Structure formats: C-alpha cells, structure tokens
Amino acid sequence: MSLGNNEKKMLRCMRSKQENIWTLKELLEITQWNDQVHVAGAGKSLDENEFVETIEKHMKFITLGTEGLKATENNLLEKRIWDWILSQEENNRTMDELFKAGFERHEVGPGIGLLKSLGVSIEKGIFIFTNEEEITGKISERVRFIQALSVGKISFEELDSELVRHFSGRKNLINIEEYTVREWKLTEKGINIPDKDLEEIELIGEITPEFLQKEGWENASYKEFDINADTPIPVGGRPHPMQSLIERIRSVFLEMGFSEIEGNYVQSAGWNMDALFIPQSHPARTMQDTFYLEEPEKIDIPDEMLDLWASVHESGHDTGSLGWGAKFDKEESKKGLLRTHTTVNTVKYIAENPDNPSRVFGIGRVFRQETIDRTHLPEFHQIEGIIHEPNASLPMLISTLKTFYSKMGYPDVRVRPAYFPYTEPSVEVEVYWRGKWLELGGAGIFRPEVTEPLGSEWPVCAWGMGLERLAMLVLELDDIRELYQPDLERLSRMPIL
C-alpha cells in the first residue's frame, strides 16, 4: 500500500511527539491544514492501515432549552408558586388568590402538577403540605441546576442524573447534545515506518501531451483514479431528434437500394399541381391552403409542357382519359408557391429521366396554410419516393412500404383504399401502434395523365408520408409542437433514434 501525501504529512507530524494522543485541534495546528476534512480523511486511511489508532469518545452535553432560558430570568414555575404560597397566610393559600396574584391560567395547571409531585395537596381549595423544608430543598436543587446551566453547556456526567431525568421530562427545559470526538494515537507500526517512506511524492493528476514528451514520465507517480466514482453526466450537443429520425430514414432507404433526390422549396403551381393532374379548381389550390409567392410571382415553364398539361386537363390528350373538361389556365401554372408536397420532386425527376428505370426517395420540408395546433404545423417534412420501372405494380409498392416500416420498427402495416387526383389505385398507409392503426401517408400508382406528359411509358409506384407524424409516434409525443420548441432540457431527454 502506498500512502498519499496527506497521510504521510499527518504521520510525520504525529511522529514529532510520539507519545501524544492528538486532538483534532492539535492536528490542525501542527499540519497547518485549514480544513478538518483533511485530518478526518487522512486519519481514517492511516487507521485502516494500522499506522494510527483512532480513539472515539462519545460526549453528551446538557444545555438549556427555550423554557430553561426563560427560567433563568423569571425563575422556575414551581419556585415562583412555592414562594407565593409561603408568603401567604395559611387560609389565603387558595387557587383564587393565586390567580389574583397574577399567575396565568396556562401556568397554574402545570404549576399545581409540579407542586403535587413535590408533596403539596389541595383540600377544599387550600394548598396543604407537611414537609415544607423538604419541598424547599428540592426546589432549590432544581433552581441551582438551571442556574449552573445558564453559564454554558455541562457534560452529562457532571450533572445529577436524577435531575437530568426530571428536566428531560419537561418540555423545552433542557437539550441533550451528543457528539463523537476523535483523537489519534500512533501505533507501533506508525512509529517504526522508515522516514523515507514518508517523503512527499509529486503526484501527476493530469497527463498532457507536453508532459509525456518530457523525460521522467516513466518513473512518475500518478494520482489514482476511482473509475467507479459518480460523475456528472456531461450535457453536450446532440442531433435534434428530427434530424436523427431523418438520418435513420435515409439509411433505411439507401439500404433498400434507393437513391436520394432533392428539390427546391420554391416551385411553380404547374409542377406542384398541374403535372399531378390536380384540377385547377381544386380547393387545396386556393390561398387558404397554399402559400403563393409575390417574389417570384411567376416561374417559367416550357411551352411544350404547358401545352401538354392543358391538353390532358381539358380533354385527356391521348391518355385514354377524358380530362377534367374545364379550361386550363397556363398563367395559373406559372404562379410561384412554396411546395405543398414533395411529390413535386419525384414528378420532376421522372420528367428529367423518363427512360431510366429508377428508385429514388427524398426527404424535405413542405408548406401549407394550416392553423397551428396539437397535430398541425404550417411547415413540416415529407418522405417521398417512387419506383419507376417496367414492372412496377401495386403489390411491389405495398411490399416496399412494409419493408420500410418494419426496418423502422413497425412491422404491422396495412393499406386502405383512398383517393388522390394523381394516383389510381390510391391507398392510405397505416401502421399499428399501441392498439391503434395510425395513418401515416398516401401512396398509389401514378395515373397515365401524370406519367405520359412527362414522357414515361412505365408505371410508377409513388408514396408520400408525413415525417412529424412518424416522429410523434416514435418519440411518444402527443403534441407536435414539442418537436420544435427550443426547450433544450426536453429535447435532450428525447431518445436518440
């Protein structure tokens, strides 16, 4: 066992007077430590290693309580009543007279109890006693006891135990204080330990690159580490829960062989809606639902594209559809807006790559004029994806989504018939969570009205789902706003996904 520097110092000091039994005060003086914790700590480990012996003394002191302090001024209650009784004519020693003499009601009750226990009795309302001297003597003893304590605390042993017991039974007259006092004494082992073992050694606490580059680190002594000691949990940075969820989704799709695509927030109504065969009269296209922009107010779209969409919307072009029948407004198509869904990205991707089979996904922010509440935000994220290839089919779409959700930890997925202007068939995707089916998004096969103007001849499996919905589910939130409030405390408690 190697002694620490504090232990060595304490031992060296104690060896200067080997025969001493050292008190805390003496040790503080000789070591010049200003904190008794050092003496206690070094003493404890020296004792454990048998260099010193700790002598513990349990001390008990008596001090005056609040009532006891009052008694030093006003005298003890029994003394005051007794003095009054003795000062009265025998037939005047009545309760009534006692009250008249100024004793309070709350004093008289306990006071009489005390006198009775000393041998006073009451007959026909008059205080009677036979042993005046004895009572006076006992009361004087009590008075002396209190007076002695008025100077300061007195050790239990020095006091009359009978009186201590008596006063302990009375409320707040005295307090009993108990201490343990330690003293330290050298053992044979402590006396005989060679001086050289008590030399102070510089202990290295911090190991720095500079220190390791110098000579001497091989033979240095190092401070011991207690690897089991409690330490504060460092609060450092961490990814926002939404960011880690996005990362996880990204890695699942990449693992499933999809490539990631991106797009801008600012889009034209043409690409965001017309390309998707959303009728220009559709209610979701109004200002109540969509953020239209003043800057850019219009976005250019190639004329060929506008002609195609006009033809499809008005009469179905040659897609086999009848179209919507209404007049198509090309100026409406050019309106600038904040994208309302990420389907605009996948549609543009098909237009740019009509002949290449592809499996792509995108994660991005979308914007809708929503009133903020527990489940709605005007700005949220969608996960979008397509499979664009000759054999794309509804079963392929469904099994792809099932695979995705089960990799995310939700193996129970079902689809229900739904409607979107741009898919046929259309489905709603639901996952089972805590006894409930929760709707997470929409999917379907793009209609020919969508794909043919883009130049594609293959079916397209397409889906889009809300990310915040999924986040609420995995983070077990019941208010979507919690995700975006700058409450670092709460965010740091959310699980890392």
Ligand code: PHE
């Ligand atoms: N765009 C739809 C939405 O925002 C989801 C969807 C995407 C539906 C692709 C079908 C196909 O809810």
